[in-house]
Amino acid sequence: MKIDLEQTLARLQQDFIENTKEKLDGVDHAIDQLFQDKGDRGEFFFQLQRDVHSLKGTAGTFGFNSVTVVAHRLEDFLESHQRLSKEQWLGVQAFLDAMRAIIEKGIEPSDDERMKILSRLPFAKRAGISGQKQKIVTVVLVMPKGVQRALVGSELSACGFDVSFAENPLEAVGLAITLKPQVVLSNFEFPEINGCELARILQVIGSTLKIPFALMTSHEEKSGSMADIPDNVQVIRKGPDFVEKITEYLMGLGLFGESLPEPQGKA
Template identity: 30%
Template sequence: MAIADEIAARLTGEFLDDAGDRLARAQIALNKLANRPKEARPLLLDLAREIHNLKGTGKTFGFPTISLIADRFEDYLEANAEKTPFPIADLQRFADALSDIIERGRNPEADRATSILRGLPSVFDFDPEAISGQPGRALVITRARTLGHMLARELANCGYRTQTASDPFEAMRFAVAEKPDIVLSSAVLDGMSGIDLLRAIRSIRPTASLPTAVVTSFDAGHPELAGLPKEVSVIRLGKTLSDDLALVLTNAGEVSRA
């Protein structure tokens, strides 16, 4: 084995050992949460700390799916921290997904990773009795967790399950693999602009026909919106957000039926 390969293998092994230890501590916190709900606050902090560390190291060591699951785990923890009774069973699904990858010792292939992510609990889900037909699937890309939660809640009210992402490159991969019913992106992201991301999605064959929209507080003509494709809708942050989103979803439904 070449020295570089040996170093990479050793680092991967050390990461998996560390990840296994962190997940074991997270599992202990989960078990205690189930049995001692009155002690929830310190246990939630312990759980959040371990999951946050997994999120930060997964991608670095060639396990981007661990980072994606941990990011979703954090979202779910934050959104449900005050919920009674606490959704232990849902949190266990996140922990089990992480455990499966760590035990296998390799990052899953794209199709398997997509299946795992789709099977995780959603922060906001729709009321099946309030909609007709099949639920929609939305991809929301934003670096602001609060905005992601707000959009996911609005989308749930319209019968959409939402996958959120903060990394535009991971979002691009997900869009190609999953082909959601609609893609919403903030104008400002880390790594590339939301405008560039939406242009990329519209420019390649697998995703060229996906309904897309940018979510922004910028006025028309702002430099940050330069290059926005004419096919990309605009959703304004503020009092018109719900109306703008409803119009975009209506148009997206018409496109999907065409």
């Protein structure tokens, strides 16, 4: 029997669209319960995390890469806010509405449309400047999950940075290309590709080659595996004043002030 591949793929994509609509309906209900502080908060929050992670992992397979990115940004938002206020729960709803709009349209947005969608998503609010128009400063933080990542991510979010978390360098490359952040902060040690190699990869991609890059490590600079660090990569030594050193680096880039660097990458 001959199989019509295009027809089969179209049917699978339509099934994904319908299943995603149902999943988003379920997450909407969970958020409503969490917003109103009803029912089992732990169970509803687990449902939210599970379904969002599922969408992040499957949407790209069916041609909806933008849904994958929005789902990732929602995970970033949840990780940056350990205890969400009612206002922040409304922010969570904005991510779901963005995913639903893409799915209901049934077509992957263009690159320009995707950037507009991402620019409208909520992010951490910088303390002390409420009421002022806040510029979005995106930081890609490349660290495995753990106490250190939670600490650094929390500090950056508290300062109003839009933090996107990457588990490893491969994930970081995709995020850097998609989000075009103002800076990348990366651990050095990873199982396959280390932070130094990540820096070199980003420097040969047109859209990421000018993004400032800092390597966070406890190794001695220019020793052993650290000897190949590119000259324009900043090394931030881990220690008791680790977070303060990150802050100083970001201040040196002008990311705490009113004037921000021009968008990075080639025109």
